[in-house]
Amino acid sequence: MFRRVKPVTRAQSLINPKMFTVSSYAQAHYLSTLHGLSVEPLREPPLVTVPKKITQFIDEASRVCTPSNIHICDGSETEYNNLINLMVQQNMAAPLPKYQNCYLTRTDPRDVARVESRTIISTSNKHDVVPNGFNPHKGALPNWMSPEELEKQLGDRFPRCMEGRTMYVIPFSMGPVGSPLSKIGIQCTDSPYVAVSMRIMTRMGLDVLKILNEDTPFVKCLHSVGAPITPGSTRPVWPCNPENTLISHRPESNEILSYGSGYGGNSLLGKKCLALRLGSYMAHKEDWLAEHMLILGITNPQGVKKYVAAAFPSACGKTNLAMMTPNLPGWKIECVGDDIAWMRFNPNTGMLHAINPENGFFGVAPGTSKKTNPNAMASIFQDTIFTNVASTNDGGVYWEGMGEKPEGVVDWHGNDWDGKSNAAHPNSRFCTPARNCPIMDASWEDPEGVPISAILFGGRRPEGVPLVYEAYDWDHGVYIGASMRSEATAAAEHQGKVIMHDPFAMRPFVGYNMGQYFDHWLSFGRKKHVQLPKIFHVNWFRKDSNGSFLWPGFGDNIRVLEWIMKRMEESSPESEIAKKSPIGVIPTESGFNLDNVSVDWNELFRLDKSFWAKESSDIQKYFNDNLGHDLPPQIRNQLNLIQERIQKL
């Protein structure tokens, strides 16, 4: 982990490996005698011996960060309850007596979202992350840092950073425990909030430790809120260190070091850091895909079932689509995952098989209601940790778009709500186990994954982009992913509603050179004996001249899925239900189900020549400025073809 950062305590191992056994009663704290602390005896015979590589990692983390306690998490319910109780005692969490086993956490208002500007990938060769040696526009691509600079930055942050705090050791599996597709991580963190959230979001604890041996590869994850408790220091309810936040990744040595933030993707290191940034790096090397995608099963009234994966940027509708209640009779949606998909071509079926590596949902609260997402509402009022939502005086929660405004609302800052400012933070979230969702797919934990028949790309495009269009072929589909753009949301620190480039919804999450990432996608089109999924682009967010959404969205998005499912059976770009356009295949009005819904079809599908000319020149500029010669020629070729076709509009 640390190369030049000197351990603070003595150089020899602090940890007697025999001590690092975990009993079934592992909520006991494991204290290191060499820290001068007493060792709490094991209360039951040890069940698991932790591999030496892992004790060495824990040892190193503790020698640098000098926590006062070390607690190895067993993942049990007792442990979860103990940690929650500890958080309640420390005012870090409050019970929500209106519901079953639900809690509310309020963060420091400076620690409310992912911090992309302080998230970096460090590799020995800059070109492995930064295309073509160019200096990309700020925020346009993942940030790179040299190993030397990173070592310095870590040295300024981690020594003694856990002083006075307990270091929780979280063994976790992304993907079902023991599946050949799963990846193991060990996260050391000084945040109990992270420990309880990781128990919801991943498979965590003894079950993971039990399958480890000396040869099992694992990702070393170290996380600190960066707020040591020293004599005279204050003890904030939500410790964090926004001035010095740094979320760093070393894909070459499978390491993640995150400092300063306790929130979401910054601190739950299995999610964006492991499953996407390191995941995409591994996927590139091992010929698979780690994507920011939901996975759902769709069954039509005739009983035909298909699976679809969809990439939308953060806060652009993945959870809602993944749990959708269709507004058309006879249709069924089942949920496999709402945020991340790991996919590889299955040699037996030739199809792209996807697993959801997560075990829970960390979903956007605002906008979630019985009307928009009844399945989420059925999931989140038990066993859930809410963060930065508003609370009500009857022990419940409230957020914008939840429904009727209750009396006595306390806003996310903990103040009586004035009714004008945000009651809940726009990036407030629920963290709830997947098993709570009433429409989980029967195969959602199948280690083989589910076969994907279509891939959707989409974003928040208030202007110009039609409801749905289909790629002409794989390369065109990859171009559509590469050229994705979307309005900024509250999920990261961006201000305002600017339209940002966000290839494949992966701009903040790609762990390597974006040009190589595009090429990796293209490479599947060259594979023999595979059934490539069809690729589509969707946009639920087009607005009319008054600023109202042109499309009802949510449960009515089934209409778009219905058309997509019909198109899975067709190979020609022209049919009764489909016609060509310069940007791709679009539905005919008669071939699209508009029963019982009234929309301005022409406006929803209007293709404006000047809009598309500007769009493609913006994309060209983004590619030129940021990817340069690393832009695969096929993508440039697709861009040229589209620019020619747009001329005909």
Ligand code: GTP
């Ligand atoms: P991350 O968890 O950040 O990756 O977000 P996500 O992609 O899962 O987005 P989510 O489904 O949580 O939706 C974000 C916001 O968009 C919520 O406020 C939703 O209510 C809103 N939203 C989702 N689907 C639709 C839709 O079809 N139409 C409209 N108008 N809004 C939608």
Ligand code: SPV
């Ligand atoms: C996202 O921002 O895409 C999320 C939330 O899913 S976080 O876990 O914070 O990354």
Ligand code: MN
């Ligand atoms: Mn996400």
